[in-house]
Amino acid sequence: MALPWSSWDPHQRGSWAWKGLLLTALLITWIPPAPALLNILAIPEKPAQGDNVTLLVRGLPGDLVAYNWYRGTDLSQGHLILSYIISPADETPGPAYTGREAVRPDGSLDLRDVVPEDSGSYILQTLNQQFQTDIAYGHLLVYEILSPPLLLANGTKLVERRDSIHLLCSTPSTGDVRWFFNGEPLPISSRLGLTPDNRVLVRHNVRREEAGAYQCEVWNPVSISRSDPVNLTVYYGPDRVAIVQESAFQTGCTVEAEFNASLTLCCVTRSCPDPEYTWSFNGQTHESTTRYLNISGMTKDKEGTYTCIAKNPMTELSGSASVLVKMSVATSAMTIVPVPTKPTEGRDVILSVQGYPKDLLVYAWYRGTASEPNRLLSQLPSGNWIAGPAHTGREMGFANCSLLIQKLNLTDTGRYTLKTVTLQGKTETLDVQLQVSKGSSLTMGTVSPPSDRRLPWGRILSASAPTKQEFLEDLCYVSPI
Known part of the structure; x- marks a missing residue:
């Protein structure tokens, strides 16, 4: 030696x-x-x-x-x-x-x-x-002071359910490797693959929720160093396409707009990036290329089928939706006329309603403003009516929304308000001013019922004898309009 x-x-x-x-x-x-x-x-x-x-x-x-x-x-x-x-x-x-x-x-x-x-x-x-x-x-064992690793990706623009993620954490260090997603430790799922040394991460058939910022980190007992983030974008969609509308009534795939009204159709979907929009009217390409289509001044010639096509240029997928636009049937304006027009004390008067809604659900009369303490009565289309807090026993309602006030007195002078609700939930409020004059005699007079003979006279419901309309009547009573 x-x-x-x-x-x-x-x-x-x-x-x-x-x-x-x-x-x-x-x-x-x-x-x-x-x-x-x-x-x-x-x-x-x-x-x-x-x-x-x-x-x-x-x-x-x-x-x-x-x-x-x-x-x-x-x-x-x-x-x-x-x-x-x-x-x-x-x-x-x-x-x-x-x-x-x-x-x-x-x-x-x-x-x-x-x-x-x-x-x-x-x-x-x-x-x-x-x-x-x-x-x-x-x-x-001497631990090195670690330098930031370099994170390499096979691509940062990926298509959902088609592409895979391949990320490599490149570092000369022998330290352990950890992964982060949007700043948080990356959960390991069944779709996540890591090499034994944790330096290569693979996700097959990438999904939209996997888009974000990825980082890798090397560490040892005395030093930690993290890479710069790599931001991955996942293109997807368009998902289910739908058309929603503003300022119109819609049932199913039909949109109704009143004559000369303006209507805006909006094409909605989820997509990354935002899709390209194409509209058509009755099969002919429309000039609009945004998600919105404006129809101004509704007329008969604008009735038809409007279709929106949304196409994603990155995924090369597309979807469409259609609606039928119709002009709603014109309805005459509702008016209230006292009959007789100059009622006198001791006589009867009918507040006759013209142009009431044909799809009426319920109406209510009020003495004064439309508030619950002032409610005279509420009535259903069946003709059954329910007395309100202000009912004096001299008021009676009819299915055509008219109101009979019997044996007038001078205190009946004032404002009367009618509130109607249609089956579609449309509410309309109208009022009339009633002036009762002092009569020359106290002879009682009567007024004939409304001329609409197709509609029955109303009747007061008995609280002890409920009918088939019990649920709706109770609803009107507990929560009057």
Whole structure:
């Protein structure tokens, strides 16, 4: 075995002669070691790149004369770092010496400005005064200060359910890799594939909810570093296309608009990017190329089928929807006329309603404004009516919305309000001013019922005898219009 110090010259005196003697005893005359009691501990336990580290030796006996430190797993000459003679404190560097190592008198080894390449096994060999040797093994792991990894993608513009995501976290570090999505740890699902080292992420048949910012992170016990985000866009749609409308009445696929009214149709869908819109009217291409189509001044010639086609240029998918636009049947304006027009005290009067809604659901009369304390009565199309808080027993309603007031008195003078609700929920309110004049006599008179003989006279419902309209009647009573 080659000698770690200079060869011993028998004619030399002093320390060089002592070194040769010790080395001969240590490396040529091998004496089986005593049972090992030595151990080596790295301080700090998890050093980072650039730290100063001490390989602290414990359990050293007190009769030692020399130490040898080796980097590696064997006691070969090429692995020798330093030889140290305790008295006089003299150290001799070996082939593995870098200039950053020093041996303490207690046998510990100091390393300055450690680098990851210093990681590995270390061996301490000791020599005592009886020329017996002992060895101890230690291990050092130096953690590097990590640089940000580079995240590489096979593409950042993907089509839903067609393309796959391939992301590579590129880093020279041996640290562990973690993944993040929109700043949060990425959940691992059954559709997520990672290589054993976590450095490649794959998602097949990408979905829209997987669009967002991806990052990878490398870490070790002393350092963490995250990549710049890679933003993935997932193109999808158009989903189900529908047409909604404003300022018109719609039932199913039919839209009704009044004569000369304006109508706006809106084509709605979910798509990324926004789709290209094409409208047609009765099969002919319309000039509108946005999601909105405006129909101004509704007339008979604008009735027909309007179709919207939405096409996504990225997914090459399209969808469509159609509606039938019709002009609603004109209805005459509702009016109220007192009959007679100049009623007098003690006589009857009918507040006759002309042009009432033909799809009437319910109506109510009020003495004054349309508030519940002022309600005279509510009536259903069946002719059944329900008395309100202001009913005096002299008021009676008819199916054509007219109101009979019997045996007028001067206090009946004032405002009367009619409120109607149609089957489609359309509400209309109209009022009339009634002026009762003082009569020349108190002779009672009567007024004939309304001329519409097709409609029955109304009758007051008995609270003790409910009819088939009980539910609707109760509804009108509890929540009057």
